[in-house]
Amino acid sequence: MRARPADEKPRSSAGLLAKTVLLGLTVAIAVWAAFPLIENEAWTGLVILLATTGGLLYLYLTPRHIPLKYLAPGTILLILFQVFPVLYTASTAFTNFGDGHRGSKQEAVVAIQTASVTQVPGSRQYVLTVATTGDPTTGSLVFLITDPATRQVFVGDANGLRPIADATVGSTGRVTAADGYTLLNAGQASARSAEITALAVPTPGGAIRSSGLSRAYEGRAGRVYEASCDCVRDTTTGQTWTADEDAGAFVAADGDRLAQGWKVGVGFGNFTRVLTDPAIGGPFLRTLVWNFAFAIASTGGTFALGLLLAVALNSPRVRGRVAYRILLVLPYAMPSFAMLLVWRDMFNTDFGLINNLFGTDVDWFGGAASARLAVILVQLWLGYPYMFLVATGALTAIPRELAEASRIDGASAWGGFRRITLPLLMVALTPLLISSFAFNFNNFNAIYLTTEGAPFPADNPANGATDLLITYTYRIAFGGGGAQYGYAAAISIFIFLIVAVVSAASFRRTRHLEEVNA
């Protein structure tokens, strides 16, 4: 092991070579990454890139800051792909970000006006060619619009209309070729007809929309924004909706709200809503209690099973130990996402294996108690092999003499285990139990791939008996009732605080924290 000075020269030159290659690679990647940034005039990004690269070069060329040399790679990735998204998410908790509140007020006005466009007598007609800048099946769509009078071609998308020069127009007025665009043929266009119908190209007085796949019209907006009153006025009925900057929406005198609003800060509104609204606060508490029960039962249950097995097989007198061990860790090798789906189907009422096998007719996911029992049982199956492996490892590390000594002192086998072996095991395994608890507390797949939260009470279709906070939040954030990211982010901050406090408190009770302080 001892490095003799004589050996050192070639070694350090190999190290020097590796260092040069890696730093060269870093610079090469930085140069490669810089070009698109310059092209798109993303100066902030360029500054960050230059600063990071410069910082890395300095860090690895200076003999100082040794710990940072080892921490930098992981930390940079952590900041980019974990800290930054988490902070971004946390910041949305203070806004009303969600469906209907996505962009700026300006974007909301454009959306309201284009959505209210109708074809009126005298609307101008155009010849339409549907095209894309990307792949014909997935690329974002644009309208190529030919004015039949002038045969001038315009390209239009959700941002507006602009003329293009180099397009070839056929005798009917349809565009046959356009530089930079892929034209959709009839089959491709009809496959995406829903998107084509939805696309509206805003124009000063209204918007251009498709009528069929080859014609378009410029309709007039039925609702127009007026800056003088900061309101939206319906041109036929005369009703007005005034901008409410606190709610980020246009609200009429009678309380009617337009669906398209904009993103505004709401302060702690989302947080107080979690705590005060009885329709939300009630299920939140109930879900929290079940969430704790699930996490504790899953972690505790798998640990108890794994430990029992490890102890049972931890005797040289048991024949076939190796075969047992290999077969018992098999569930760990199976892909968990797939096995969750298989378990879901095994609990199926009509043709599920479990009802078949026991000749029962239980609607497992229909009742709260049986559904909860079922998801915990599935977690036991998925989780015990890990605990079995870990406990086996820990048991072998505890000197056998310790337990034997207690036997000689007159303690029973059980007494020796309880007083000597178990405490030693717990010291070693507590950190793993805590991280297992934190994992199970937010075990999204365990619920989403099996019960999906079912059964749901009749009065609240958004919160089921097996819902964890995280699946409940998921339904709020992405569910059918319209996405409410801001509110979902507020709930996830609560979840984070709960898990963090519980984990930190448990860590304080173990020796690990002392070692952190050392």
Place this chain on the structure above:
Amino acid sequence: MREWWRHGVAVLMLLFALLPIVFVVSAALNPLGTLSSSELVPTGASLGNFVRLFGETRFGSWFVNSVVIAAVSSAASVFISALAAYAFSRRRFRGRRVGLLSVLLIQMFPQFLAIVAIFLIFSTVTDLWPEIGFNTWWGLILLYLGGALGVNTWLMKGFFDTVPRELDESATMDGATHAQVFFRILLPLVAPILAVTALLAFIGTINEFLIANVFLTDAGSKTLPVGLYGLVAGERNANFGMFCAGTLLTAIPTVLVFQLLSRYITDGLTAGAVKG
């Protein structure tokens, strides 16, 4: 015969452990290939589900995608994590304690919500650098490496702590640099825990569904969880046999990695768990 209870416990658990696996095997061999016709003991056996899986879906690409992404990202994350664990274990610096705790705490934020942010970030990345954008190996690997520092760093730090400090101190006296101490002395000694964390990272990545589902939308770029989920999301009954066949094949890389690393794993679990 005082040891009979040991066999009793083991056999009972074996029944529980193997029941779903036997079901998956017979469903995969079931010639009808539907969920409603699947039973614990198959009435016939055919490889039809496997043939359909390769013929009708892009299972081959999914498999390659999954294995490459899981192998590269778990290997890289173990290396990155080992670097950090060395600093946390052997070096004393300001912010060490805060760093250790925040590494653990940041992982406790519900990740899936950050998906909205991740989606927005990678929409920009795809515009600027399509090579590491959506539907690419590199983009997803980078994203997974964001979680390289985490519980695994703690496990490794614990293991590093068990290696006597005198070893690296004497090497330093002999003129070894900190990099030589790390690469030539410590890394070989902590091989068991590297194997364990590599296995944990591999299993975690090859099973990851939420992020991959948002990130990979092209039929050919999907990973196994995303592709297999798509099989039963719509046609749950009809495709069940194919799904189970795919599940069995998905287990193969995990078992191989387990076998490959098994020499170290018992040691790693032992010493990584019991320390200090």
